[in-house]
Amino acid sequence: MLPSGNKRTKIRPPRRSLLDNAISGVVKDHGAEFEKSWRLLLIAIKLIQEKNVSELSYEQLYRMAYTLVLKNYGTKLYDNVCQQIKQHLLQRRLHLVLSDMMDDEANFLKEISIEWNEHLQAMKFISDVLMYMNRVHVKEQKVPYIYDLGIVLFLENVIEYNDHEIGHRLIDTIILEINNSWKGQIITTKTYITKTISMMNELEYGKRTVAAATVTADDVDNEGSNYYQRYFEPRFLSVSSTFFSQFALECLALESGSHYVQATSQFINEQESMLNFFLSTTTHPKLMQLMCNVLVKDRIDYIISLPYENHGLSYWLDNVIRNITATTRSDPHYEELRLLYDLVGRFDPERKLLKLRLRDRIIEDGQKIEQIALEMAQNSIKSSSFSSSASKKSPSISFNSSSFATNWVNSVLDFKNQYFKIISRSFGRDHTFEESIISSMRTFVNKNGFNAPEILSIYIDHCLKQLTKGGSKTPVDELLGNALTFINLIRDKDAFEAYYANHFAKRFLNSKGGASRMVDGMDIEDLFISKVVDMLGLSTVAKLLKMNKETKLSWELTKEWKKLVEADKDKSLIEMELKICNTVDWPKSMTKDYRIFVGDEAEGQAPFIWPKQLRHTMKQFEEYWSLGKKNSSKKLYWSPKFGNMELRISYPSRTYDISLSTYAGIIMLLFAPQSDESCILPFEEKRSYTYTEIKGLTQINDADLRRQLQSIAVAPRLRLLTKTPMSKEVNDLDIFQLNEKFKSPTTKVKVLTVSSSSSSSGSTGKVTATTADDDSLEVNARIIEGRKVILDAAVVRIMKSRMSLNHNDLIGELLKQLASRFQPLPLMIKQCLAGLIEKDYIMRDPKERNVYRYIA
């Protein structure tokens, strides 16, 4: 509309007029002015909502909105825009409700997400146009931004309208689709589900709080800040819960633990990845937790505890115990165990339940090993006795036989290794399970009435002997490894040490020179002791170390003595292998009676009579030892109980080198020429002694003497002496003479002392059996003695640092300190405390009986 004459004043914006409405009181013509601009803006907004923006000019629209706000029409403009959006949305809602789409899930979801996207797009445009209002009016009036207003309006007028008509429909549809996918159907609506779910997330309630007057208190409570959290999530979780329970029941219907873990694992793994795709990050963990609770946590213990027939834990682990005796091995059910491990980990990362149930299994199965080992030992003896002798009486195996010990230790180790294999194959190399299994095994290994330390020591003794004999096929390393692993399972380490010391001493005393300990160039005793030191610490095995040191000193001495003998011009000295043991360090069972051989007049005990052939050498050595080796402060005792002797005896048939026990040698020496001058040969002399005479001449005690005489006069094939009358029993009046007819295929002859177990008579058998038990009892006594000392020391140490302590705390502290060595029994602690009170180390607090005080 151009005025004529090219004058277009109109084009200039009447900037001054912007002041007209600066103050609302002075408004003139205000309705008309607003209506004029609003009409244009309304057309623009409608065009935007119809996605038809090509004709619009941003500058123009912005300017109109700016002008209106500047002229104080901000509130009116805001309300009008709000109204228009609302009307538009109600129209769209009607379109959604009336269209056929409502019947088709896929289309319904698609339509909603399209509506939502278009609405957001339109709101972005509108928001850009109304930028000035956003910046000025919205801030002053504290109303929501136009864009947020659009979201609130969509929520109110589409989703929630008519009592959530569309909202509920949307939720139902999505849940139905997800449920279908759980049931294994393939759904085509995944993308729309994702889109509508993200829409529900964006429909935030918080934005309404600054908005309309419709705000109520419950809008801002903690039910959830958006539509998704407030309506979808609770509904979804409750439907899911029902579904999962149903699923769990279906899985249980087969009554098979294996089936259950397989089915649920597969289901959970599938859902985990799929749901991640749809659900908001807040729901996903909740749903997974729900799933785990319903499918795993609530039912897994039932599954684990299912009996063997129903494939529970006992079924999956059964092969472990079977494998110990089986000739062909079969794996335990690694796959099921792995699934179980994963499932349990879903609700408890530490998997306490699984550890507990595993412990029950291990203890139950572990106790069976005892019986298994016993049977194995019996079988091996049976099979050997079948082949060798006709003896058919069932051999009885005691727990401290080496055969049982070997079988038991090996079985237990096998058992352990199989479990460790399960850890690496099924339990993801979880180290916490290693601890748990070891601790469970400790329980059955150390159970009451079963002397594991001794058995282990017997096992090691057996193995070491085998090794030194070269008869063992097990390599040293493996044996060492096995033994050390097993020490770990032993609770009372001090007991083990005591038994081990005992066996060590026996091995030493029965050995012939240091070379006998060498296997593959290594001193295996050394090797073993050093490993044990590594494991148990220096203080625990101090005695063992000292003993080992003395063995070495003895070898040195032997070598030196040998040189001395060779240098001796008279040739009066006899070569000796010397084994000198300090009575303090060596086991009491060995050393307790070292004094009796010098005799005890008070007890009427006659001293042991050494043969005169030896006396010179013994005296020379004593001098050499105490003076030459500066041992004058120590006293040397000779013990004929141990050791061997080598004699060269010229029988009529030929001359033999005979190796026999010290006692037997001494007996034989009675029949030797009494002096060098005598030229009468023993066989010509035909010297004979009765049993009583021999006893008088040697002062060997009865039990030993009978045994020795049996060895050299009764045992078949190696009869160095003849006995009249010839019978198994040795009686006081029996007469012994050199056996002129003695013959042996080799010139070297070794006489074995008759072992106690194969002693013929019942009475002697009993005697020897009890000596073996005595041995064990003595070790036990020694252990208990040792423990008392350690316990006393520990109590005093603790009390000295704490000065006063109540009973329970003291016990706790004690158990903690002694855990690496042994578990003190309550009775023992009580006795120890009583002893210390008596000795005035500690006292009870006069006021509180429960509290002990240290007496400085």
Next chain:
Amino acid sequence: MTESASGHNDNYKLMYEEYERGPRKIAELCYAARVGDVTKAIQLVEISGVNINDTDEWDNSPLFLASLCGHYDMVEYLLSSGAAYDKNSFEGARCVLAALTPRIKSLLINSSLSKKFDDLEPFTSHIYGIYSSSKPLFYGDVILQIHSNHWKQEFALHWFIIQTRLGFLVNLATTNNSSLLIIQDAEGLESVSWKALINYAYLRVEDTQREEFELILRFAQLHHLDDLIRDVKVFGDIRERQVYGKLKGKITSKMIKNGILDFTHFFHSHIIVNKLSVPCSGTFEAQNEENNGFEDLEMFLSPDCRLKLIQCSSRPDMIVGVYDDGTDRICYYPVHQSMLARSPYLETMFGSELFTAKYESKPIKTNDLGTATIVDRYNLQSKHVPVVNFSFGAGNAKIAEIILEFLYTCSAEIALNVAADIIFIAEEIFLDKLKALASAAIVNQLNTMTFEEIQSCDLVFKYSIYDLIRVSWVTKCDKLEQAITQVIALKLDDFVMQKNQLKKIIIESSKRIDNREETDTIEFVDDLRYYLTKAYLEDDPIKYETYSTFVDEMLMELDFKEARVDT
């Protein structure tokens, strides 16, 4: 060994300096403030780098002490050197209350408005953003290739920035076509230094090390680049590392000021010079009565003219059109989208599909390395270059030019007769700083005017003093309102004669609060009383009483039951 020992020594030295500069130096500055030794203060602040806003051990700031002891010159110097003064803070109030003379008092009170607008940070970071941002809006339009014996480097830059800041590159370049500059054998400058040089061009200098500037200086000297030498020399000259550290802030700000001069130069010699003005004859028809003063100016630009603009020396990617009613012509300016985007309004517009849907998106190309994307100028046609209607500036090319200048340079000479209009436009397109500049121009002028001049101030500003108050209300320009109120308070002797106008303003001010309660105060009256109290309560209590009574009278006549606030 020796190295670590000397390192330790350095540390010690630094600590010692820190100590030197610390309590002792501030004590010296405070002493200088008390005795009024401006020379000493300059030495301490500029050379020793004492923090001007530190306090001594009794919490006294130098400004407070100078004000207390009545050294006008000292106060003036401290304020100009950046001493913090905010009348609303305790420290600020303390300075004013303690001021020895009214002259110092008014200097302090006015300082917040007369303070020079030197916070250039938003501008420089926008310029650097043009370079560093990867938004399509900020795509460059030229690739700079540097070849050396050992390396080759490419930068995606903006032609207009090169023209503004690195014009010498065009002469150095061996190849120079519409979108590629190749520098062969970049003698004397390493790769890192090129980066520093580019940063310098985009006004990012504070991160660059002095050593880099030395290299750049050497390079500039080698090629006789006088402009560059002048700019960089301030840096390169300073050999002493410690002095460099202290003066760095001042040097960088000087560099940036020089840089802004470059932008001013570019604006005038490439944009204003190239503007085209077209008479609105013949084809010009009003679109629609309801267009609200809005015209589509694109249609008046002939294709030839449009092409001419696009190919002009500023290498624009956008054309701004403005109708100028003084000459009855339409002016077109070849401009750059990235600079216009300094206005959040324009940035939103450029990003909105309502705007972009009308033009084809610009042709782009990517360099061989795939590291940079630029606008392909060679294929740039009219249909790619939008013509933006500066509707807010419509009617006056001068206003449009002021706004453009501000967008390009962050400063503008604001003519008084358009200052108020500029305030409206700045509000419309979200340029708060321009708004502040315009209102500062008005206030500075008002402060120098007599009552008679003020009475006819619509001859100067096109708005009466009362309308100016209304402008400040509408545009939320609080400082302007307070300053005008102060002018009225100080000249109330004369304004008594305009009681009716004052009463009208009081009514309007009271109505600015929706749903006002009786206890609500009237902002204008509050401010008036405040300035009366300040000016007269102590110096001239009788006058104060008279004026207060006058204000009360007005309120009585208007039937406002406002409780008198006793001070």
